[in-house]
Amino acid sequence: MEFFHKAKAVRLRSHHDKYLLAEDDEESVCQDRNGSSSSTRWTVEFVKDSNVVRLKSCYNKYLTASKVAFLLGMTGKKVLQTLPTRLDSSIEWEPIRDGFHVKLKTRYGQFLRANGGLPPWRNSVTHDIPHRTATQDWVLWEVDIVEIQVGSPLPSPSSVASGSASESPSPEVPSRSTSEHMSPRLSKVESSISFTGSPGSTPLRASGRTIHFSVADDDGNIEEAIDLPSFTFNGNSLFELIQKLEEETGLNDIVVCSRSPFNGKLYPLRLQLPPNNMAMHVVVVLSSSKVAKGFLIPENPE
Incomplete structure (x- = not known):
């Protein structure tokens, strides 16, 4: 949960270096390389007395693990934007840390998966349990914090890296701004920390x-x-x-x-x-x- 600690809004970047995007039909989701779009912004809601979160799109709909098969005969199920009349477990995701990444698990044990390969799989998003070694990383996501809760204490980098809470008081968010927006292109280390450095600064990416x-x-x-x-x-x-x-x-x-x-x-x-x-x-x-x-x-x- 430290990846979402005090986060008000996040962007999720897949193993394919693409962002989780809410499509403008207000129902589908996909992956897209343009991280500056408002459609890649997901508002975080914490579920009281639990270790799960809800993610709401810019269309005010929740990221939902549906029961609809993505393709006939395949195990992957569609991930949609929905606004259910009753907030049930289909819109709840449990963040599980995996190094500098996070897996988002449904209440039924599947994981939010960013698919690659040929169409219609390319850029699609499903929830599934990956069985092939080549697709194990498709359930890993980098979390980019784009807005933080105003006046909330932030975890220190050392506490995030160790996975335990810091013993020293965390710095308060400056009161001059209601939110701090970060660059959508963050390094893996910085994306695992709620807020560090100067707002709007863009870290160097690995050469390649x-x-x-x-x-x-x-x-x-x-x-x-x-x-x-x-x-x-x-x-x-x-x-x-x-x-x-x-x-x-x-x-x-x-x-x-x-x-x-x-x-x-x-x-x-x-x-x-x-x-x-x-x-x-x-x-x-x-x-x-x-x-x-x-x-x-x-x-x-x-």
Whole structure:
């Protein structure tokens, strides 16, 4: 609960570096990279004499774990915005700390999950219990405090890090402002602390390269898109990049390729990534596909 300690409003950032967003149909929720939108702001309500919270969207509706299946035959259930006539357990979430992240568990044991992979899974939000190793991190969220309760004591950084209450009195919120807004892009350490540093300051993010990726069909064709999915990747290991892309796409046993600028054909990445941090565009194909078996992949790019 220390992640939400004295929080009045928060933003939740998923493992895919996207924010939990209340869609303007006032019913659906999804993930979006734009953290500055008011639709990514969730008001926190504490349930008396319990360790659960309610999260209310900018449309004055509660984040709700519904009983509706997201896809027929799949275990994940839809997460919606609702305003029930009676405040029941479907709108209650138990924060469970996991390092610098938090899991949000329903009263029935499922977790708020940010999905990746291909449409219709991409950017969707469900509640489920992840069984695959590649999707374990999809239930982890970073909590960004965007507004705090006025006049409430704040926990010290040491008490948050240790998970125990500080013995020394916590500083009071300055009375000059009714709320303090923080940058929506916080580091993992800062997002686990209710309020530190100067308001509006933006901490430095870890260095890394941006990986833009597409998923090809059996023949190596991809859908052209203006806004390709992407993530920040640290390191030069091709093996680690393959693991990361399997997490992002939800696919197993993949080949990571690049497209030749001369003839447009795909060729597999076989060595370490370039030593600099320049952005890359890669194409993911299944190893069982025609293109991966060598029909369209030359041994060396022309």
